Structures are given as structure tokens and as C-alpha cells.
Amino acid sequence: MVSTSAQPPPGPGTVRDLLPGRSLVVVTNREPYVHSTLIERPTGGLVAALDPVMQETGGLWVAWGSGEADFDVVDERGCVQVPPEAPRYTLRRLRLSRREVERFYHGYANQSLWPLFHMAMDKARFARRYWAAYQMVNHRFAETTFEMLGQNPVVWIHDYHLALCPRYLRELKPDLFIMQFWHIPWPAWDVYRMCPQSAELIEGLLANDLLGFHLPRHVANFMDCAAHELGAEVDRQQGFIRHGGRCTLVRAFPISIDVGAWGRIASSRDCERWMARLRRRLRLDDRQVCLGVDRLDYTKGILERLRAIELLLQRVPELRDRFVYVQKAAPSRTRILAYRQLQQQVEAEITRINAVYGTPHWQPIVYIPRPIPVVGMAALYRLADVCLVTSLQDGMNLVGKEFVASQQDERGVLVLSSLAGAIEASPWSIAINPYDTEGVAEAVRQALSMPEQERRQRMVQMRSHLARHDIYHWMEQSFRAAARLLDTQERTHWVFADLEPIRNAVAGRDHLAVLLDFDGTLAEIADRPDDVQLDPRLRGLLERLGHNPRVLVAVISGRTLEDIRRRVGLEHILYAGNHGLELAGPGWRVARDDAVEARGLVAACCDRLSLRLRDVRDALVENKGLSASVHFRLVPRGEIETVRRIVLEELGRVPPGRLEARQGKMVLEILPVLDWDKGRAARWLLEHALGDGWEARCTVVYAGDDSTDEDAFVALAGTGITVRVTQYPQPTAARYLVRTVGEVGRLLEALAGWMPAST
Ligand code: ADQ
Numbered sequence: 194m195v196s197t198s199a200q201p202p203p204g205p206g207t208v209r210d211l212l213p214g215r216s217l218v219v220v221t222n223r224e225p226y227v228h229s230t231l232i233e234r235p236t237g238g239l240v241a242a243l244d245p246v247m248q249e250t251g252g253l254w255v256a257w258g259s260g261e262a263d264f265d266v267v268d269e270r271g272c273v274q275v276p277p278e279a280p281r282y283t284l285r286r287l288r289l290s291r292r293e294v295e296r297f298y299h300g301y302a303n304q305s306l307w308p309l310f311h312m313a314m315d316k317a318r319f320a321r322r323y324w325a326a327y328q329m330v331n332h333r334f335a336e337t338t339f340e341m342l343g344q345n346p347v348v349w350i351h352d353y354h355l356a357l358c359p360r361y362l363r364e365l366k367p368d369l370f371i372m373q374f375w376h377i378p379w380p381a382w383d384v385y386r387m388c389p390q391s392a393e394l395i396e397g398l399l400a401n402d403l404l405g406f407h408l409p410r411h412v413a414n415f416m417d418c419a420a421h422e423l424g425a426e427v428d429r430q431q432g433f434i435r436h437g438g439r440c441t442l443v444r445a446f447p448i449s450i451d452v453g454a455w456g457r458i459a460s461s462r463d464c465e466r467w468m469a470r471l472r473r474r475l476r477l478d479d480r481q482v483c484l485g486v487d488r489l490d491y492t493k494g495i496l497e498r499l500r501a502i503e504l505l506l507q508r509v510p511e512l513r514d515r516f517v518y519v520q521k522a523a524p525s526r527t528r529i530l531a532y533r534q535l536q537q538q539v540e541a542e543i544t545r546i547n548a549v550y551g552t553p554h555w556q557p558i559v560y561i562p563r564p565i566p567v568v569g570m571a572a573l574y575r576l577a578d579v580c581l582v583t584s585l586q587d588g589m590n591l592v593g594k595e596f597v598a599s600q601q602d603e604r605g606v607l608v609l610s611s612l613a614g615a616i617e618a619s620p621w622s623i624a625i626n627p628y629d630t631e632g633v634a635e636a637v638r639q640a641l642s643m644p645e646q647e648r649r650q651r652m653v654q655m656r657s658h659l660a661r662h663d664i665y666h667w668m669e670q671s672f673r674a675a676a677r678l679l680d681t682q683e684r685t686h687w688v689f690a691d692l693e694p695i696r697n698a699v700a701g702r703d704h705l706a707v708l709l710d711f712d713g714t715l716a717e718i719a720d721r722p723d724d725v726q727l728d729p730r731l732r733g734l735l736e737r738l739g740h741n742p743r744v745l746v747a748v749i750s751g752r753t754l755e756d757i758r759r760r761v762g763l764e765h766i767l768y769a770g771n772h773g774l775e776l777a778g779p780g781w782r783v784a785r786d787d788a789v790e791a792r793g794l795v796a797a798c799c800d801r802l803s804l805r806l807r808d809v810r811d812a813l814v815e816n817k818g819l820s821a822s823v824h825f826r827l828v829p830r831g832e833i834e835t836v837r838r839i840v841l842e843e844l845g846r847v848p849p850g851r852l853e854a855r856q857g858k859m860v861l862e863i864l865p866v867l868d869w870d871k872g873r874a875a876r877w878l879l880e881h882a883l884g885d886g887w888e889a890r891c892t893v894v895y896a897g898d899d900s901t902d903e904d905a906f907v908a909l910a911g912t913g914i915t916v917r918v919t920q921y922p923q924p925t926a927a928r929y930l931v932r933t934v935g936e937v938g939r940l941l942e943a944l945a946g947w948m949p950a951s952t
Contacts (some may be wrong), residue, residue: 204713207251207665210752211672215370217252217855219243219336222258222298222354224284226275228263239351239376239654256336257298258286285593289330296326299528300356302850305388310377311586312384316531321390328357331397335361338891342366347675350374350401357397362624367921370682372403372675374446377588378435378614379411382834384419392422392830399425402682404674405446407589408613412445417834424830428856428900431924437857438920439862442678446670447618452663455598459571467572475519475559477576481641483518484577485703486570486592488525489536494627495520496535496585496608499542499558501583501633506550506557509638514555517643518581522574525921534810543884574599579606580638583589583627587613593622597659603652606640608633618658621651682922686884688929695894695914695929695940699947702892704743704883707904707944708875709937710897711750711757714918718933720750720827722815728934729759734941739766744807745891747878749773749871750861751901753817754782767882771819771881772864773874774900778882788819791865798843798863805839812836819865826859837861857899871901872908888912895942896937903927916940 202864208217225240225247227233234240258264258271263286267273271287274280289297293596293896300323308316334356336531338348350358350373359371385391395418398404406412418433421424425436435439458464483502487493502518510743520543526532540560547556565573571943574580580596597607607622607692608616616624688695692829709715712725715735717726721809739746747767750757754770754777759766775784799816802823806812811827825836840861844852879887888911895905898918906915906926917927918937931937 199715202916204410207672208252211669211676212347215345215679216343217245217247217250218342218348219252219337220355220358221254221256222302222353224258224260224263224286225254226273226277226284227260228266228273229260230262233260241446241454242668244276245451246274246668251282252345253283253285253333253341255285255287257289257340259289259294259473264288270341270451270543276496277733285337285341287333289333293326295328295384296320296323296355296526297330299526301327303453303526304529304531306353306356306378309385309493310380312378312380313585314384314387314492314638316491317387324390331355331357331432332361333336334358335365336364339365340556342369342630346370347372347679350463354490356394358398358666359606360397363400371401371652372405372671372677373398374400374405374448374671375411376407378408379406379415379418381414382421385414385418387887392419395419395422395425396437396468399423399434399439399441401441402678404442404443404669404778405671407445407447408918409445411588411614414442419832420569420837421834424825424828424833424859425857426856429754433652433924435923439608440919442674444926446667446674447614447662447867448591448667449659449662449664450591450594451597451665452594452598455571455595457602458568458577458856459569459599459660459723463568464575465471467569468576471569471572471576474561475517475561475658476556477517477519477559480514481516481578481580481941483516483581483641484521484573484596485518485581486573486595488523489532490525491531491535492584492586494585494866495522495539497585497627497630498583498633499546499579501731502629503546503550504630504636505634506546506883508634512638512641513550513557514552516557517559518557519559519561519573519577521565521570523564524562541678541941543570544660547563548612559759564693570595571599574605575861576913577605579637581609581633581637582613582615583625583633584610584613585627586934587806593619597652600652600656603649603656604653606643606648608636608640609650618662619655621654621658624732633706644788662683678924681924684929685747685917685922685925685928686915688931689936692943696943696947698914699892702886702890704745704891705877705944705948706745706747706883706891706893707738707888707941708747708878708893708895710871710902711752711760712900713749713898714902714934714937715748715894716760718826718858721813722822722824725760727762728938731938731941732762734938735761735766736763736946738941739763741945741948743950744944744948745879745882747875749874749878749897749905751817751820751822751857751899752820756817758917768819769871769874769878771817772862773871773877774819774865774867774880776874776878785811785820785869787867788865788869791851794847795819795863795865798852801843801846802840806836809836820856821863823861823863824859825861836935837922855901857901862901869899870904870908871897872906875905876908894940896931896940 225244271851275284326432348371357804416427420427543558574596609622611624623636625633716725738744749769753773768777776789803814814826815822893913896916915927916929917925
């Protein structure tokens, strides 16, 4: 129960440098300091990593006060300054009743979510009372955090205990910056959908601005689940999920350990003394040592590992007496039956194997269930010839990393489960499948007999990779992503918070160009594209602006030219249809030749899609000539991914490089691959109507709500007033934000008022 690091991290300024002026609020289930008879530090990488950062930057940490004496030392607000010996930051303890701990922590968190996310459904229980307690305790975490917020906070929530906390916090403070890291795997939708509260959990997590997982695979699984469960709009390339007027950036940040601290501890004199003591006490002598270090958890594959060790002893009898397997175990979650049973089974197996294969002088397995200080752990890692990690599922697994960081002598071999996240960055370990008992036994044999040169080569590579990817690298990556998001949020302004800059820009030029997207910008989105109508008041404003000789008005839409013209119904303005592939004004009309050539391909693709999507309820294939749209707004949630898959499959049948799919709001747009988009179309229209040098004479206002409008925001970045229609701040190239179609109308009204028809 000791921290690995009392020293500040090598890059302690990360939070201060990357998030200047911000205060960090960490929210976790477990607390960094537990007051019981002694002051203890819970086992685990997270606390050891975050504590030095908090010590350096100050701030607030909200966590469940789980120690017997925790509330004897807090003030009237439930706070205590920590570390106790030299206080640097505030720990706010949350008191949970015994029933809450039983149902929330031992119940929903550890008997419902933990087995679900580790695909151990035989262990999962979904009692309603657990779920009710989970909701309640998440509420309490949110309320407590909210009450304690200071100036400019960044809230960083951790793990599966607190999936609903971001949503409740967002309800209390809509503009709060919230990020969360998920420490366990996120499974594929086919597994995840077994959770009775599948939609609610994702809804909770999508209240985060930034959501982190260990691996890109977990990110992809989460995105699939969000699309299936909520019909959320998922941008896999950029990593954004849009839902309910909000946007969440979802990224992989593989966690690591404090490599420097482990290195210092492992190279200390004290560690060498521990090595000698352990060698003696465990009667290792000069035998080869294979090591396992685990919490006693069924996901760690300990019984599976013991089977492989037994098989090894049977198949390679000459190893007997020359080899010891050391199992360092930490009893865990012992209030839960499955964990108590596991502990009994592990201990019974070890006793049996020792009885069958042991001799008066030698026991094949040494079992250490009691805690030892971290320097003793480093000594074990240094003593080991082989470290064996056999997780059946593991988000990352830090044990293998701690082994590598402690390998001062660079001679150990890591045998690592291919089902642990850590395998992704460990091509130099020996990968095993923990279910393949013979394979694991063979891998251990191979590791034990590996020539020294090869062992060293592998270990040097692993150590060099790990040194560059330590816990501070993880934290820096996370805060960098947060800083980029915050920058967008700070760079964008709500139009109606301050109209002056726009009024000044308009007043500064002779001409004004107003370019507008249609669906979701000029007209409210409806369930069916055919039901979308332009409000007569907005039509009146467009008409008034369009008749002003100093104002150019254009509507730029993904609809066909005919459709958009008919819906707007004004003769004297400009139009761009099919995302700008066809353009028209009073008395003229053009279409891009290369787009016209692709008509046949689009039509054939639409025919095949109509056929294949026939049985998907409410999937709508719209052939728009130069492009096509596959609408899924009304498609049942569970079938949206099927639509997406079918569209991608059909595009795969088209000659490469001819057609591509782009995600819109509940629609997939199929477009010819051309060097053309709404941005280029906007610039073309401006030049066509106003001639060369239009930038100097004209203020451009472009408003849109769709991802396809982002091209226009980029194209007009230097010259225009770009406005994204969105309920909440989200990453966008636009400078300004409005919330609704109604606010677009207010903006048009203001523009019309500032531009009298004659000067
Ligand atoms: P855990 O499931 O707890 O963590 P792990 O990543 O292996 O698993 O790390 C646990 C920590 O506890 C390590 O620092 C290890 O040294 C320590 N530990 C484990 N057994 C011990 C023992 N017997 N004695 C002493 N110390 C012991 C969850 C996820 C992981 C993810 C981490 C961090 O399940 O996949 O890597 O969070 O995100």
C-alpha cells in the first residue's frame, strides 16, 4: 500500500502549461489517501500517477472516503489537505452509506459492469436495486463536485464507477469542461447490448467533452455502440460523436506507469537487500523464477495460468527442482462471492500442484498473498527470469510494464496475453492466448530457455519504448487533446453574446454576401427530407436581402438544384445544389462536367442500395443525380450500423476513387470523388457574381449546421464571418455559433437592418 513515487514527475508542468489558468478537479471512486489506523495508499497505477501531478499543480480530488478514520480528519465541508505530511491539494471525501457501498460499488460497478466489460457474462448480475444505487451515487458525486467547483475548472472523471456522473454534472453546469478516462475494455456491441441499461450508460458518457480509452479498438467499439444504441452521428476519422446537440471527442490514450520512479526504486540498495532476502525466504536458491502478480480477479486468468504451469511440469520433467513459479496475489473485492470462490480455488490448486510435484526440498509454486512494499515488488520483478501475464481480458495491464521498468539487468522475458491491451505496444514480448494451455506452457518453456542475447535484445527494445511512453506521456496526450478542445471552445463566440464585431465587419465594406445552408440552418430538420419547409418569415428576410443591390444571397445545399430552388422559392438569388456540384443564378445554370460523368455510377449504386436496404425499415435511398443520400433518421437504432455497412460495401464495389461516402446528420451522402466541396462552390459563386478582388470589397457571412459546411468554414476562414448552428460548443472551423434556426433568422434580421438598400 505504498506510492511508487513521492517525487514530482519529469514534466510536472503539463497541466499548468497546457491548461493555463485552469484548475484541475479529479473525480474517482477510490481516494489517494485512506485514513484508517495508519494512513494508507491504495494499490494501483492511477493514484500513484495522479497524486504527484496534483501535488505539483494543486487542485481538488473528489472520491469516496472508504477508510474507517476518514471522516475523523475532514473539515465541515468534508475536505482534508493531502499529502498528510506536506499538504499540497484538497481531497473532498464523499461519505457513502453501507447500503450504497453494497449496491453501487460491490453491486452495479463490480457485479454488473466489471463482468460485462470483461465479457464474463456468467458472473454478471443486473439487479434493479444495483442500478438505482448506481444512479444515486453518480448523482451524489456530481453534486459534490459541482458544489466544490472553483474558477475555470477542468473536471477529469475516471472509470466505470462513474459513467453517469458527466451527464448529471452537465445538467448542473452546462458549460463545464468535462473529460473522462475509461480504464477497462469497451467490448463490441454484440456483447455490450446485453446490458439492460446500455443506452443510459452511453448517454451519460456522451456528456463528456473528451472521452479516453486505452486502445483504438475500444474507441471503435464505443463508436459502434453509440451509433447502435442512440443513433448518434459518428465521425470515425476525426473521432467525434455528435448526439443530442452535443459533441464528444473520443480518443485512445494508452496508460502507462511512472517508469522513472520504478527504475529508481529497482536500482536502489534497498531493492538489492530485498532481492537477497526474498531469494532466501522463498528458497529460490539458483533456480529459474517465473513470476505472476495479480489482484485475485477472474479476469486475470490465474487458474488458466496454473493449468499451464502444471502442464509444463508434466511435459518438461527436467524443469522440476530447477524452476519456481512465484504467485504474488492481492485478495480483491472479497465481499463478492465469485472473488472469494476464486481465491479458494487458486489456493486449493496451488496446494494440490505442490503436493503432486513438490519434494521435501522444493515446492514448484510459492504463493504470496500478503502485501509487500513497492520496493519488495521491484525486487520480485528483478528476480524473475520470466513474468507471466495471462489476462482473459484486460484494458491495459500494468504488471508487465512494471516488470520491464524494473529490469535493471535486462535479462527477463515477458510472456504476455494477447487479450491484454498492453500487447499492442509489446511486439518484443512472447504473445500467448491464455485459453491455449499448451501454448502458454510452451511459451514459458521457450522463455526460460531463450539465449541471453535474445532476451537482452528484446528487453532493451521494450525498455526504450516504455521510457518514451510513461504515465506522463499519457497525461500529456490527454491534456493536449483537452487543450485543443478548450481552444476551439474559447475561439468560437456565440453570435448573440456580442453582435458588435459582426456589425463592424459588415459596416467596413461596400458589399455583403450571405451564404446559407438549408436543412438545419434556414429550416428545421424533419423526420423526412420532404417535410422540411422554409418559414415564411425567413423567406421574407431572404427576399428583402436579395433585393438589396449591395447584398448577394446564396443558398448552398446537399439537395438537388430543382429541389432547393422550389423550397426556397426566390428567383433573384443564387443557388448551389448537390453540395455545390450544380450552381445557378437568375438566367444561368452550370454543373461540373466530371460530376455529370459520374451520374451513371451514382444511379447504379442507388439501384443496388435500394434493393439491399429494402428490408431495413425506413431507410431511404435518394438518387439526386450527381450525388445520392441514404437517410436513416427513422431507422430503428439497432439497424443503423447495418445501413452504414451496406453503404460501405456497395461503395467497395464501385471502381476505386470514383465515389465516396460522407457522414451528415442522420444521413450518408454518396458523392463523386472530386476536388470540390461547399467551400470551393462558395468561393466560385462569390467570384462569379462579384469578380476578382471580391475579398477586399465584400463581407461574407456563411452559416451552416452540417459537417459538409465545415469545408466552407475552412475555405472562408480568412475572409468571412463563419457561423455554425449548434446547441453546444463543438470543434468547428467556424468563428461564431448560433443555437437554432430561429437565431439564424435573428442574424439575418440584424444584417438586413445594417444594410440599408441605398447609401
Ligand atoms: P487492474 O485491473 O487493477 O487495473 P493492472 O493494470 O494490472 O490491473 O494494475 C494493477 C496495479 O496493482 C499494478 O500497479 C500492480 O502492481 C498492482 N498489483 C496487482 N496485483 C498486486 C499484488 N498482488 N500485489 C501488489 N500489487 C499488485 C485497471 C484495469 C487495467 C488497467 C489499469 C490502469 O483493469 O487493465 O491497466 O486499471 O488503467
